[in-house]
Amino acid sequence: MKIESYFLLGVAAFFGLIGIIYWVTSYEQAGTMMLIGSCFLGLLPGAYYLFWHRRMGNRLEDRPDATIEEGAGRVDAFPSSSIWPFVLGLGAFATVLAFAFGVWFIFPAAALIISALVGATLESRRGGTV
Amino acid sequence: MTDLIDTTLTGGDIGHPGVFEEVEAAHEHPEHGPTGILKWLTSTDHKVIGMSYMITAVVLFYIAGVLALVMRLQLASPTSSLLSLSAYNQLFTMHGSIMMYLFAGPFAFGGLANFIVPLQVGAPDMAFPRLNALSYWLFLTGSITMIMDFFVRGGAAAFGWVAYAPLSEATNSPGLGGDIWIMALVLTGFSAIFTGVNLVATIFYLRAPGMTMFRMPIFTWNMLVTAILILIAFPVLTSALVMLFCDRHFGTHIFTVQGGGSPILYQHLFWFFGHPEVYILALPYFGVVTEILPVFSRKPVFGYKGMVFATMAIAALSTGVWAHHMFTTGVVLLPFFSLLSLLIAVPTGIKFFNWIGTMWRGQLTMKAPLLFCIGFLIAFLMGGITGVILASPPLDFFVHDTYFVVAHFHQVLFGTAVFAGFAGLYYWYPKFFGRMLRDHLGKWHFWLTFIGFWITFMPQYVLGLMGMPRRVATYPTNLGWQSWNIASTVGAFLIAAGFAVLLYNLWISWREPILAGDNPWDGHTLEWFTTSPPPHHNYLHLPPIRSERPTWDYNHPDAPTVGHGKQVRPRPGTPGAPALVGARSGEGSNGSDGRSTTR
Numbered sequence: 196m197k198i199e200s201y202f203l204l205g206v207a208a209f210f211g212l213i214g215i216i217y218w219v220t221s222y223e224q225a226g227t228m229m230l231i232g233s234c235f236l237g238l239l240p241g242a243y244y245l246f247w248h249r250r251m252g253n254r255l256e257d258r259p260d261a262t263i264e265e266g267a268g269r270v271d272a273f274p275s276s277s278i279w280p281f282v283l284g285l286g287a288f289a290t291v292l293a294f295a296f297g298v299w300f301i302f303p304a305a306a307l308i309i310s311a312l313v314g315a316t317l318e319s320r321r322g323g324t325v
Numbered sequence: 326m327t328d329l330i331d332t333t334l335t336g337g338d339i340g341h342p343g344v345f346e347e348v349e350a351a352h353e354h355p356e357h358g359p360t361g362i363l364k365w366l367t368s369t370d371h372k373v374i375g376m377s378y379m380i381t382a383v384v385l386f387y388i389a390g391v392l393a394l395v396m397r398l399q400l401a402s403p404t405s406s407l408l409s410l411s412a413y414n415q416l417f418t419m420h421g422s423i424m425m426y427l428f429a430g431p432f433a434f435g436g437l438a439n440f441i442v443p444l445q446v447g448a449p450d451m452a453f454p455r456l457n458a459l460s461y462w463l464f465l466t467g468s469i470t471m472i473m474d475f476f477v478r479g480g481a482a483a484f485g486w487v488a489y490a491p492l493s494e495a496t497n498s499p500g501l502g503g504d505i506w507i508m509a510l511v512l513t514g515f516s517a518i519f520t521g522v523n524l525v526a527t528i529f530y531l532r533a534p535g536m537t538m539f540r541m542p543i544f545t546w547n548m549l550v551t552a553i554l555i556l557i558a559f560p561v562l563t564s565a566l567v568m569l570f571c572d573r574h575f576g577t578h579i580f581t582v583q584g585g586g587s588p589i590l591y592q593h594l595f596w597f598f599g600h601p602e603v604y605i606l607a608l609p610y611f612g613v614v615t616e617i618l619p620v621f622s623r624k625p626v627f628g629y630k631g632m633v634f635a636t637m638a639i640a641a642l643s644t645g646v647w648a649h650h651m652f653t654t655g656v657v658l659l660p661f662f663s664l665l666s667l668l669i670a671v672p673t674g675i676k677f678f679n680w681i682g683t684m685w686r687g688q689l690t691m692k693a694p695l696l697f698c699i700g701f702l703i704a705f706l707m708g709g710i711t712g713v714i715l716a717s718p719p720l721d722f723f724v725h726d727t728y729f730v731v732a733h734f735h736q737v738l739f740g741t742a743v744f745a746g747f748a749g750l751y752y753w754y755p756k757f758f759g760r761m762l763r764d765h766l767g768k769w770h771f772w773l774t775f776i777g778f779w780i781t782f783m784p785q786y787v788l789g790l791m792g793m794p795r796r797v798a799t800y801p802t803n804l805g806w807q808s809w810n811i812a813s814t815v816g817a818f819l820i821a822a823g824f825a826v827l828l829y830n831l832w833i834s835w836r837e838p839i840l841a842g843d844n845p846w847d848g849h850t851l852e853w854f855t856t857s858p859p860p861h862h863n864y865l866h867l868p869p870i871r872s873e874r875p876t877w878d879y880n881h882p883d884a885p886t887v888g889h890g891k892q893v894r895p896r897p898g899t900p901g902a903p904a905l906v907g908a909r910s911g912e913g914s915n916g917s918d919g920r921s922t923t924r
Binding site (some may be wrong): 196233237273275279283288 | 359364367369370448449450454458459462463469470501504505508511512515531532533534536537538540553557561570594597641645648657658661861866869870
């Protein structure tokens with residue numbers, strides 16, 4: 196994960212540098228805050244990846260000489276189908292409609308969102324549904 | 326259901342193809358679960374989601390295109406009464422909003438990236454499949470919300486796709502149209518953020534063994550950089566829109582002078598999103614072009630690392646130039662933003678040099694994908710050069726808010742999202758469906774679009790220099806603007822004819838399919854190693870990954886495999902040059918040796 200972390204730390208370094216230059220030349224607050232925020236967006240995950248790279252060393256995908264055989268075994272568990280993202284999307288849709296058309300939309304929105312969160316959680320615990 | 330995915334076991338054993346059958350039998354991952362519409366509603370497969378994104382985005386592209394044609398008809402006459410002034414305002418707002426927020430971006434990072442990136446890195450799916458599905462549903466409901474805008478009392482939003490305050494405040498733009506527009510973008514904004522997170526996680530964590538960062542295809546690199554840009558830019562837009570909504574309804578005065586707020590703050594927030602957004606729309610399409618040019622030139626990409634670092638430089642600089650859209654406000658630091666804007670020309674020039682270098686002395690195959698890529702190069706070059714003009718404050722002051730700017734950004738965005746985007750459609754369509762699009766119809770599509778493109782937008786530069794302001798529905802009759810406007814309208818209808826040909830091509834290719842095989846172009850990257858369309862969870866086995874083009878290495882075992890940028894291959898026609906295979910030689914669609922995957 197070394198290159199990944201350097202990539203993100205590069206983002207942080209660029210925005211840190213540009214943020215400082217921008218502030219001392221313009222004294223404009225909004226742009227400076229956004230540049231500093233972008234600096235942290237790179238710094239936090241970049242530092243995290245670097246920390247774990249130092250503990251874990253190179254993964255198979257980091258090694259140019261790694262073979263497919265070395266990676267044999269489980270990659271991960273992937274859900275193949277789930278209705279809950281759709282239900283959650285409908286809940287978000289109803290929520291924004293509440294802001295435009297009337298507060299009563301919040302009731303179906305809450306019902307959809309809560310059922311989606313509960314359903315997705317139980318689905319993960321049970322190992323899948325649908 | 327939850328699938329536990331095992332990696333497959335082939336590796337470099339290309340001398341013993343029989344091993345594959347055993348592996349395939351042991352590692353089938355048949356798709357289970359619902360079928361029909363329930364499959365569409367519940368699928369977390371990145372290919373189904375990517376295809377849903379692309380179909381939705383292309384439908385929206387056609388809707389926004391029709392809006393553009395109506396506007397061009399209005400402008401063909403100086404005093405046309407086809408549209409009322411308010412209807413015209415609504416049309417250009419919705420045309421820009423749909424094209425920018427719902428077509429150009431989602432087609433690339435929601436559609437193409439969703440479908441292609443996991444395939445290119447050798448992953449079974451995106452890292453967070455259910456989050457991926459949620460992203461699509463937020464995009465679809467956001468798109469429906471945007472279209473609903475036409476049907477609410479008072480009509481659609483009419484403040485332009487940038488929604489500048491105070492024009493977009495409740496006193497100047499009352500009614501539901503503005504509210505619905507804001508909510509549509511909040512939904513699609515979250516959709517984009519979730520997709521960005523998913524892309525970064527997939528690229529960082531799900532690459533196949535041996536797929537190091539500097540062996541990733543350029544398209545995947547560009548999507549990684551685009552995803553970072555999304556994570557930087559979209560939260561700012563969403564925040565600005567929430568603040569705008571609060572101003573409209575909750576009595577805050579964040580962007581209104583009367584209450585102590587600042588309209589300029591809205592412009593800062595919007596353009597901190599808006600200019601990276603241009604590159605969020607452009608970088609994926611740069612990646613598409615960089616995938617297609619090597620395959621249709623039968624050469625490795627020229628200057629792989631230069632391409633990667635140029636992409637990073639463009640993305641980084643794009644986030645430091647937002648206020649060049651605000652030069653005429655008089656309250657931004659002109660030298661800072663002008664310098665950074667001009668600097669973007671350097672990495673973009675490197676990319677052009679490398680694209681030309683990739684084609685240089687290659688064996689060009691003039692199929693529709695390559696034609697669209699060349700169209701992109703020419704169109705984007707023109708848009709880029711006029712961008713350099715606009716980066717200079719004295720020149721920008723002269724043409725600001727004229728048709729010169731309209732022509733510039735249409736050449737940039739049409740060049741990328743349309744020419745390169747549809748190059749990608751022609752290129753990957755065989756992978757999506759296992760069928761070919763008709764190439765001769767693709768060429769008709771290209772030439773009509775290409776000729777129409779120049780006839781539409783070049784007159785708009787002239788109109789801008791003559792002083793015609795943007796966003797006007799009528800204009801004086803005595804300024805000589807009408808003939809240029811008529812030419813622009815004729816060009817727009819030529820483009821429409823081109824896209825009618827595409828519809829026919831899609832229809833005829835679906836009704837009378839020409840089977841494509843798994844690798845009709847003799848492609849370089851991993852997605853061409855699997856079947857067309859790919860199976861559930863993508864790969865039954867993987868080839869060894871020893872360069873940035875593992876499929877080509879596998880199908881051409883006699884050619885030298887050298888890392889990025891150092892590939893030394895015998896020139897065609899000299900001893901030791903590899904035999905041509907695939908589309909040009911007609912030796913079968915799976916490569917030269919028939920050891921590719923079987924369906």
